Amino acid sequence: MNVDWLLEHSPALIIVLPLLAAFLTPIIDKFSKKARNAFVIAVLIIEEILVIFLAHDVFTNGIHIYTMGAANPTETVPAQAAVPIRIVLEVDGMSIFMALISATVSLAAAIYSLAYIEEEKGKGKFYTLLLLVLVGMLGMELTGDMFNMFVFLEVLSIACAALIAYRSHFGDSVEGAFKFLIISSIAALFVLFAIALLYAQYDLLNIAALASAINYTHLDKIALVLLIAAFAMKCGAVPMHFWTPDAYSVAPSSITAMLVAASQASLYALFRVCFTLYGVTLNLATIGAVIIIFGLLSMFVGVTMAIPQKDIKRLMAYHAISQTGYMLLGVGVGLYLLTKPEFSSYGIKAMEGGIFHIINHAMYKGLLFLTAGAIYYRLKTRNLNEMGGLGHSMKYTSIFFIIGALAIAGIPPFNGFASKLLIYEAAYKVSPILSIIAMLVSILTLASFVKVFHSAFMGPKIHDVEEVPKSMLAGMAVLTFVIILFGLFPGWVVSNIVHPAAQALADQAAYIQAVLGG
């Protein structure tokens, strides 16, 4: 097993490794709980290394193709056929960028969970499901096949729903999970129906082959509406955001951090459909404007709903909706300008801002949910009115919270500042009103996190609690490390990771060529 072999098979290995681990976990769990914990963490660390390894190759050498079950993994079109029949994994800059997010958040969530769910039952199943969520996210992100994407969307939804209901002795957990399950099933049916419409016309499922054949008929438009509605619903864009606060607030906090990454996998699917599947055949001004309006609505409604909340996790969940709006705005501006000459100047900058915001949001919102979990772990409440003075005893947690809160509000030198600035600048050139709304939302975000910080950490010491266990601090530290790293070197990150991702998303021709050849 040498390095070339590993690199060639790494797209499949990245998905297979957590899948294998997920089924091994319940068996190891029968013998030793400690071995199970060590096993899960070890698998996630190897996974992270594999993803970084593949990311390095994709960012230097371009798109990586893997054909399942073929005699030669790069042979996408079999000799007897004219079109790709087998499942093709297609890893371009954008896919691997999302995979980096998923793997990092999962690692932090699993480390955090070691202590966080110590007192709960059924921990073996918890880790199995956690690994399956990772499988679902990575599968959606790395696949180059519409139907495969649907299958992984289902894997992701079912595993997430089970994890949201993990604390099933609370009625509201079951309610949140039920809502999530209903929304996911509807979204999955929409996606399936859309795939059927495309398959009926073109006899193709491969995204690249579909993209080369698609010609924007009426049926394609119906399929597009279904796909955008389904993925916008799954990523929690206003006006289809109602499941988000319910599900995010009741799930165990480590799972909420993963749900953020899971929503972003749906966001990725939305972008992939718009840019790669339909691409230039779209009526770009209309669809771009629709995405921008989704973004503005999500930003504004999310933040205004967040301000009056008293439940700390519900408040953060509304902020997650609001931050999703920034990503939709940034990438929507890019889509709006895709074929215009301005694209190469500020259209691509807007996309970079939106895409950079995806990774930033996954890191700081994940961190904020983990700190909310730490507060819950000690006080057993999510109500802000019952907290106070925690800064006296939970010093590290409050530092992590400050970092997360400043990052989400876009205060330099943290990472949220860099991506928001890119979005403001590029959106301003399209229409100043977009930037004004974005800045207003940012100010409101800061206001609401000042409120949370004040009511949870400031004031006299009223709760006699200790700092949370080390594994929870370690989980938060992983994400904090990334936030600070990205905040200190945004230029390097944008030019080496974010720009290739944005370029890959915008370059439909390269995506098609990688599968179908010249």
Next chain:
Amino acid sequence: MSEERMSVIVTTIASLLFPFIFIFSFYVIMHGHLTPGGGFQGGAIGASAIVMLIVAYGAREVYKKASDEKLSIFESVGGLLFVLVGILGFILAASFLSNFLVGEPIFGNIPPFGSNPGELNSGGILPLLNIAVGMKVIGGLASVVLIMALAGGEKK
């Protein structure tokens, strides 16, 4: 506990039918690559055999022989088998899930082209994958029904 158990006629018939239903389930799983059906359908039939025992004998008595933990281990083994067959594709052939059994003595025959009655000893890794899915479905569905039956029984 005795309230859950049905009359001796029902339990006897259930015990007699149980192996036949399982054989049918195994038939559907094994012929997955030739006839309609396959791992999931056969597994659902197998799980229905266990459900019949739950109805006849009551959930608690079935739980003693096959607890949900044992069933979920069975399920995990099914999932594991599927992934392992896929991984063997890496090692014995070129890529994940490659059909490395073509031409081998087990399931490796290549049937003649055109309409034919179907040959069981063909299909390569497909029968193995069907068996893995069948195990997973039997374990999963049976444990779901068992847990629901146990939870329903607690109210009495």
